[in-house]
Amino acid sequence: MFVRTEATILHADLDAFYASVEQRDDASLRGRPVIVGGGVVLAASYEAKARGVRTAMGGWQARALCPDAVVVPPRMKAYSAASKAVFAVFRNTTPLVEGISIDEAFLDVAGLKRLRGDPAGIAVRLREEVLREVGLPITVGVARTKFLAKVASAVAKPDGLLVVPPDGELDFLHPLPVERLWGVGRVTAERLHSRGITTVAQVARLPEARLVSMLGRAAGHHLHALAHNRDPRPVRVGKRRGSIGSQRALGRRPRTAEDLDAILLGIVDRLGKRLRAAHRVCRTVVLRLRFADSSRATRSHTLRESTASTKVVLSTARDLLAGALPVIEKQGITLLGLTLSNLDDQNAVQLALPFGKAPDGTLDATLDDLRERYGATAVTRAVLLGKDQGIQVPLLPD
DNA sequence: TCTGGGGTCCTAGGACCC
DNA sequence: TCTGGGGTCCTAGGACCC
Numbered sequence: 001m002f003v004r005t006e007a008t009i010l011h012a013d014l015d016a017f018y019a020s021v022e023q024r025d026d027a028s029l030r031g032r033p034v035i036v037g038g039g040v041v042l043a044a045s046y047e048a049k050a051r052g053v054r055t056a057m058g059g060w061q062a063r064a065l066c067p068d069a070v071v072v073p074p075r076m077k078a079y080s081a082a083s084k085a086v087f088a089v090f091r092n093t094t095p096l097v098e099g100i101s102i103d104e105a106f107l108d109v110a111g112l113k114r115l116r117g118d119p120a121g122i123a124v125r126l127r128e129e130v131l132r133e134v135g136l137p138i139t140v141g142v143a144r145t146k147f148l149a150k151v152a153s154a155v156a157k158p159d160g161l162l163v164v165p166p167d168g169e170l171d172f173l174h175p176l177p178v179e180r181l182w183g184v185g186r187v188t189a190e191r192l193h194s195r196g197i198t199t200v201a202q203v204a205r206l207p208e209a210r211l212v213s214m215l216g217r218a219a220g221h222h223l224h225a226l227a228h229n230r231d232p233r234p235v236r237v238g239k240r241r242g243s244i245g246s247q248r249a250l251g252r253r254p255r256t257a258e259d260l261d262a263i264l265l266g267i268v269d270r271l272g273k274r275l276r277a278a279h280r281v282c283r284t285v286v287l288r289l290r291f292a293d294s295s296r297a298t299r300s301h302t303l304r305e306s307t308a309s310t311k312v313v314l315s316t317a318r319d320l321l322a323g324a325l326p327v328i329e330k331q332g333i334t335l336l337g338l339t340l341s342n343l344d345d346q347n348a349v350q351l352a353l354p355f356g357k358a359p360d361g362t363l364d365a366t367l368d369d370l371r372e373r374y375g376a377t378a379v380t381r382a383v384l385l386g387k388d389q390g391i392q393v394p395l396l397p398d
Numbered sequence: 399t400c401t402g403g404g405g406t407c408c409t410a411g412g413a414c415c416c
Numbered sequence: 417t418c419t420g421g422g423g424t425c426c427t428a429g430g431a432c433c434c
Contacts, residue, residue: 040402055434058401101405101434183407185432218408219431242406249402284426294400300427337403 004144007163008110008119009235011141011149012126014086015158017103018043021082022072024135033069035062042074046158085134093126098235106146108235120163127161144169145231151180169229174201181226183219191215203227240343244278246271247288247337257325260336261318267338268317272310273368275340279347281306282340285313287320289328290335299324306344310364313340 014020018036023029023045033048035041041062044053051066063069083102090097093116096108107126109119116122123140130138141152143164151173156162164172177199178184178192191214197203203211204227212220225231246267255263275282286300299320307313317338 037402042402056402058399060399061401103434183432187431216409243404245404247403286427296429298428302426335402339405 004110005166006110006119007142007144007149007166008108009143009146009149010107010109010119010123010126011143011146011153012090012105012107012130013139013141013153013157014103014130015137015139016043016045016049017082017136018074018079019045019048020136021075021078024082025078029070029072033066035059035066035069035071036074038071038073044069082134082136086130086136086138089126089129089133092129093122096235096237098237098239106149106235120161123161123163145229146233146235147182147226147231148173148229150182151176154180173227173229174199174204176200178203181223183222183226188215188219188223200227241278241280242343243286243339243341244271244274244280244282244343245286245288245337245339246274247335249290249335250333252292252332252334255333260321260328260333263336264317264321264338265314267336268310268314271338271340272308272313272364275343276308276346276364276368279345280343281308281346282313283307283342283344284340285316285320286339286341287317287324288335288337288339289324289333291328292332292334294334295331297324297327302342306342308346308364313338 019034022034022036029045031047032045033051033053034045035048035053036043037059039059041053041055041057041059043055044062048062048066048069051069053062053066053069059071063071079102086103087097087099087105090105090107094107094109094112098106098108100106109116109122112122116125119142123142127138127140130136137159139153139157139160141149141154141156141162141164143149143152144166148164148169152162152164153160178197179189181200181203184192192198192203195214197206203223206224206227208220208224211224214220215223248263248267250263283306284300284302286298289297289299291297301316301320303312303316
């Protein structure tokens with residue numbers, strides 16, 4: 001196996017991404033605490049973070065901590081455009097880019113030495129270029145492995161750059177708290193803490209069998225490898241989504257079956273549109289539920305053939321919902337969601353269609369097209385009208 | 399008053415097949 | 417007929433990540 005001997009993996013991570021876009025686009029927000037999101041904090045500027053505001057915190061709590069914060073509603077289109085521009089800068093640096101989310105990616109710059117210099121220099125220029133071209137601050141970690149590069153960027157935040165040299169890896173890694181290890185969240189951290197294990201060095205001293213018995217086969221094996229600084233994962237280009245989903249929090253008030261059906265319809269409509277826009281098809285439909293006591297449940301069905309048809313997905317989702325109504329009645333529903341998985345490329349399926357069979361997507365395509373031209377709310381299925389709160393009466397332009 | 403929405407991966411049991 | 421081994425797919429739940 002090829003073992004990398006130089007620090008040639010970059011982890012690039014935009015700082016307080018949504019909040020930074022807002023500060024970029026509105027000069028009056030610069031230098032001030034900014035919170036993106038209403039009911040829940042989607043992003044907080046570093047001025048707000050300094051006051052204790054954190055992502056995923058309740059809005060009321062955030063405002064209590066930071067009463068002078070400017071709260072702005074999210075502008076997903078602006079963030080998505082900014083993300084595209086930043087990824088263009090990434091790909092201009094190296095074709096080996098693995099996107100992790102809207103605001104972070106791994107870049108493999110091995111083999112670019114002749115062309116662009118050493119990784120540290122590349123990282124410096126990458127940061128400059130993102131700031132110049134897109135106007136956003138970004139932090140970069142550089143290391144021999146993905147894991148170390150990711151930790152390096154987390155340590156260097158905000159607006160920083162940190163290189164972990166190959167001969168300094170264990171000194172960097174071992175004092176870290178276990179929470180820094182990938183795959184260690186609340187539950188695993190608590191399991192380790194309860195045995196007196198708080199640092200990566202302590203994890204490294206445990207036999208692998210012990211970790212496996214504590215955490216299960218995959219997690220135990222994975223943590224053992226990370227703590228011993230063995231992270232063989234390469235930077236992978238062109239990973240595709242395995243599923244797409246949408247969900248709606250419903251609050252605690254009771255909902256009738258008709259309410260739920262209308263909400264489900266809205267979700268299916270949105271998902272179908274996204275699925276077709278991505279030229280994908282799905283085979284499995286998963287209904288997601290959350291109950292008043294915060295417990296969760298899923299109900300799924302796998303179709304015989306893949307589909308991108310709103311009609312097919314909707315009838316499957318409705319069957320699942322109907323089957324779950326007794327549980328919902330008993331427990332009280334607080335969230336309804338749907339995930340489409342087992343995704344495939346549309347081409348693969350179209351080839352299999354018998355000749356002469358009209359695809360079931362004619363209405364879907366027409367609706368998608370109308371919305372594309374006149375806006376998302378221009379066309380609404382009849383069942384939605386007057387059901388979902390706040391839905392606008394659709395107006396088609398003449 | 400646990401709040402949001404969008405994802406990935408792993409585990410485990412049962413069905414079914416060889 | 418019973419016992420054994422091995423594999424894949426589906427369903428449900430759970431941990432974790434941004």
